[in-house]
Amino acid sequence: MKKMILLAGVAALAACTPSEPEAPVAEETVAAAPAGSVAAGTYDVAWSDGSVSSFTINDDGTYSGTRDDVTDTGTYEVKDGKICFTSSAEGSEAECWTNSEAAADGSFTSVSDAGETVSLTVAAAEPAAEAPAEAAPAAE
Secondary structure, three states, rough: OOOOOOOOHHHHHHOOOOOOOOOOOOOOOOOOOOOOOOOOOOOOEOOOOEEEEEEEEOOEEEEEEEEOOOEEEEEEEEEEEHHHHHHHHOOOOOOEEEEEEOOOOOOOEEOOOOOOOEEEEEEOOOOOOOOOOOOOOOOO
């Protein structure tokens, strides 16, 4: 918040003026996320067979995931408290999952309608690429 400096004369004048009651400030409310939804981001997925894959959920209703060097993309929506993914591959049908509540670190488990259980954790952020060092000017 910016600090304001008031001149002594202005402050004295303001002190003599009756103040108007302040309007009540409306509290900001955040709509609760629908049950079954997942925050956008990239997750590491631990499968029941011990394999681990990467999965990204985007704010625009799309996803992408890579497992065993195969990448899949598609769309998702929340239906009846489940998150349902539909691959962009021709003939794909929605595959729905029920998510547990997220832990403080954002991790959670998810169970598919087919009975598959996976554990998801928020993927570690990639370190920012360092800018190349500038070359020192040549000595003359």
